[in-house]
Amino acid sequence: MVLSTCSGICCSREWVAAPKENFRQLLRTVETLSDLGPEMTVQRDFAQTAQTMLSALLHATGAREGVLFVFVEKPAMLSSVAAQGFALIPEPSIIPLLPRHVHALSSTQGAVLLAKTS
Secondary structure, eight states: OOEEEETTEEEEHHHHHHHHHHHHHHHHHHHHHHHHHHHHHSSSOHHHHHHHHHHHHHHHHTOSOEEEEEEETTTTEEEEEEEESOSSOOSSOEEEOOHHHHHHHHHOOSOOOOOOOO
């Protein structure tokens, strides 16, 4: 491992690639967010808007597959409104929810950050 000192911080060669990739991902995210504003205000049905939003988010994150769900209260379930990249997925996909899941969804006040598990 080759170490160098930059502004008093020890950096290795492996770490130099990470900021470049983070910057690229940041640019993709900003580009996607700037594209989502006009897409959300266009006059069309929600299914088409959801498909466009999903495509933009997949492009921004570099993901190959994704699904957007809507929450239905009665009966308690998640129902897919847009899916992309999956070979076999029923349309619409339904995920039944238990009362504890409904409570968690209805009591959440903001975004929940998920931590990577090792």
